[in-house]
Amino acid sequence: MAEEVAHPEVPADTIKVLITDRIAREGVNFLREHLPDAQIDERPGLTPEQLKAIIGEYSALVVRSETQVTSDILSAATKLKIVGRAGVGVDNIDTAAATRQGIIVVNSPTGNIIAAAEHTIAMLMALARHVPAADASMKANKWEKSRFLGIEVRNKTLGVIGLGKVGMAVARRAQGLEMQIIAFDPFVSPEQARKSNVTMMSLEEVLQQADFVTLHTSLTSGPNGTRGLIGEHELQLMKPGARLINCARGGLIDEEALLKALDEKHIAGAALDVFSQEPVRDNALLQRLISHDHIIATPHLGASTEEAQVGVATDVAEQIVSVVRGGFPRAAVNAPLILPETLKILQPYMTLIEKLGRLYTQLQPEPLRKIELTYSGEIASYDLRPLQAALVKGLLESVSEAHVNMINAQVLAKEWGIEIVEQKTTTPSEFANQVTLRVISDGASSESNKDNFVNVLSGTVMHDEPRIVQVGPYWTEFVPEGPILFCRNIDQPGMIGLVGTVLGKAGVNIRHMDVGPSVRKARSYDANRPTDSALMVILVDNPIPEWALDEINQAGNIFGVKMVTL
Numbered sequence: 001m002a003e004e005v006a007h008p009e010v011p012a013d014t015i016k017v018l019i020t021d022r023i024a025r026e027g028v029n030f031l032r033e034h035l036p037d038a039q040i041d042e043r044p045g046l047t048p049e050q051l052k053a054i055i056g057e058y059s060a061l062v063v064r065s066e067t068q069v070t071s072d073i074l075s076a077a078t079k080l081k082i083v084g085r086a087g088v089g090v091d092n093i094d095t096a097a098a099t100r101q102g103i104i105v106v107n108s109p110t111g112n113i114i115a116a117a118e119h120t121i122a123m124l125m126a127l128a129r130h131v132p133a134a135d136a137s138m139k140a141n142k143w144e145k146s147r148f149l150g151i152e153v154r155n156k157t158l159g160v161i162g163l164g165k166v167g168m169a170v171a172r173r174a175q176g177l178e179m180q181i182i183a184f185d186p187f188v189s190p191e192q193a194r195k196s197n198v199t200m201m202s203l204e205e206v207l208q209q210a211d212f213v214t215l216h217t218s219l220t221s222g223p224n225g226t227r228g229l230i231g232e233h234e235l236q237l238m239k240p241g242a243r244l245i246n247c248a249r250g251g252l253i254d255e256e257a258l259l260k261a262l263d264e265k266h267i268a269g270a271a272l273d274v275f276s277q278e279p280v281r282d283n284a285l286l287q288r289l290i291s292h293d294h295i296i297a298t299p300h301l302g303a304s305t306e307e308a309q310v311g312v313a314t315d316v317a318e319q320i321v322s323v324v325r326g327g328f329p330r331a332a333v334n335a336p337l338i339l340p341e342t343l344k345i346l347q348p349y350m351t352l353i354e355k356l357g358r359l360y361t362q363l364q365p366e367p368l369r370k371i372e373l374t375y376s377g378e379i380a381s382y383d384l385r386p387l388q389a390a391l392v393k394g395l396l397e398s399v400s401e402a403h404v405n406m407i408n409a410q411v412l413a414k415e416w417g418i419e420i421v422e423q424k425t426t427t428p429s430e431f432a433n434q435v436t437l438r439v440i441s442d443g444a445s446s447e448s449n450k451d452n453f454v455n456v457l458s459g460t461v462m463h464d465e466p467r468i469v470q471v472g473p474y475w476t477e478f479v480p481e482g483p484i485l486f487c488r489n490i491d492q493p494g495m496i497g498l499v500g501t502v503l504g505k506a507g508v509n510i511r512h513m514d515v516g517p518s519v520r521k522a523r524s525y526d527a528n529r530p531t532d533s534a535l536m537v538i539l540v541d542n543p544i545p546e547w548a549l550d551e552i553n554q555a556g557n558i559f560g561v562k563m564v565t566l
């Protein structure tokens with residue numbers, strides 16, 4: 001049974017941050033200093049069951065590589081906004097599940113590069129000179145000078161697999177040791193590598209030519225993933241007597257195959273900081289591996305320097321403070337990066353487009369198939385992903401339990417079978433900047449349904465305030481806010497008076513009213529225009545009683561009234 005966090009005096013809306021792996025004090029202090037009203041709980045060593053039992057209380061979770069943030073745990077994380085990984089690798093976090101739930105996952109992409117690179121060099125030298133075994137021998141009161149004959153690394157070839165941030169830092173340091181560097185990384189161009197005196201080759205060539213092979217790719221699954229990148233075949237390709245180093249991720253090496261290659265003395269040794277299961281304690285295969293004479297093992301210490309731990313902890317703490325205060329993270333693993341300046345410009349359009357979505361679902365509650373979103377004017381030149389997210393939020397939140405944000409909008413739209421197609425033109429249309437939705441719904445009855453008139457919704461922003469300017473086939477202009485009555489009628493004298501009288505009788509105050517002709521007519525005055533339908537948009541101060549809606553609906557020449565709340 002999970003131990004409850006006892007804070008009975010804490011108000012219900014207090015922000016709570018849970019830290020489940022040990023992080024540097026500086027990170028915890030940063031959180032306490034910048035979120036003075038928040039409750040910061042450090043609970044290292046929780047079992048998955050204990051974590052699941054309490055995670056529902058928290059807005060933010062901070063982990064390193066030990067806590068497994070699985071989809072099962074996230075399913076209980078109803079208030080969670082952000083998972084902060086104080087480090088680089090996020091393979092212990094189910095980011096797909098977090099994305100579906102709209103939870104931001106952030107990491108510290110650069111905080112521990114040097115630490116990891118230096119540990120790799122330490123492993124390289126330890127392998128070359130048998131440092132750990134010699135030390136153990138000394139501690140056993142022996143003096144085995146001739147047993148520990150080493151090799152020099154100068155003029156040897158180091159094969160780097162994964163020439164990213166850590167891989168490149170290792171390459172630079174190894175060049176300082178006068179090693180030749182060859183590398184395999186399908187995403188790095190030979191020209192780019194040449195500038196750093198690194199020769200790119202195929203994986204096979206690197207394995208065949210290197211005296212030391214060091215792994216620095218992230219761990220990914222799937223057909224082109226890196227899981228099991230170094231298996232029996234690859235180990236056999238390595239030069240006889242070569243040495244292997246892994247300070248990246250355990251799953252990159254087939255550990256059984258490695259044990260075999262060592263037992264057969266095909267390779268001379270391996271240095272491992274990471275394992276397919278961590279901690280390795282009760283795993284028989286890993287126990288055999290780490291106790292092998294030609295293995296040097298460390299318990300995932302790559303990032304364990306004072307400097308790196310302060311760096312990653314404060315990096316993640318800063319992002320948590322920003323996100324729980326409604327801002328944006330610097331290094332989100334699952335969110336688009338939108339600059340604050342851009343976001344300021346987009347904000348009123350986000351409100352507008354969310355309201356257009358809400359208006360559509362309330363006027364026309366039918367399953368959607370496709371939405372064509374057209375942006376015209378200068379607004380079209382911005383990164384508009386937040387607007388698409390706002391649309392999905394508007395469409396779905398009034399009809400479902402979904403909590404939509406920039407993280408999960410695309411996934412949710414897909415789950416609901418909604419295809420969103422964007423068109424952008426910087427040439428202004430009717431207004432300087434305009435957003436128009438064209439909706440293709442699933443309703444077979446759409447054409448025949450007399451209430452179905454909302455296939456187009458359009459809006460703009462004036463003085464930083466959203467305005468809806470077209471609803472279906474009608475021109476209009478109103479601020480989408482609060483309870484609004486939509487009433488379609490024959491465009492003839494007396495209709496406004498009729499509706500106004502009923503509302504007066506019901507004691508409903510009209511805040512704003514707009515009567516829009518059909519778009520087939522010009523917005524300007526034309527005494528000879530033919531009789532047509534019109535749309536009354538009536539913003540009211542209080543909800544209209546049912547009987548008053550019925551009375552308006554049943555009056556002659558009115559074909560459809562609908563109340564919405566925006």
Ligand SMILES: NC(=O)c1ccc[n+]([C@@H]2O[C@H](COP(=O)([O-])OP(=O)(O)OC[C@H]3O[C@@H](n4cnc5c(N)ncnc54)[C@H](O)[C@@H]3O)[C@@H](O)[C@H]2O)c1
Binds near residue numbers: 163166186226247274
């Ligand atoms: N032991 C530790 O404590 C420790 C510390 C820091 C980082 N790491 C791990 O080190 C690894 C590298 O970190 P990084 O910050 O350099 O990441 P990075 O993303 O900067 O670099 C990874 C590189 O791998 C390359 N790559 C991807 N697929 C590949 C493949 N199939 N074959 C070869 N290369 C491939 C990428 O193109 C990229 O250049 C990660 O797994 C990270 O989790 C471990």
Ligand SMILES: O=C(O)[C@H](O)COP(=O)(O)O
Binds near residue numbers: 088
């Ligand atoms: O991915 C990382 O940042 C490293 O593997 C470090 O992991 P750790 O924070 O658990 O030491």
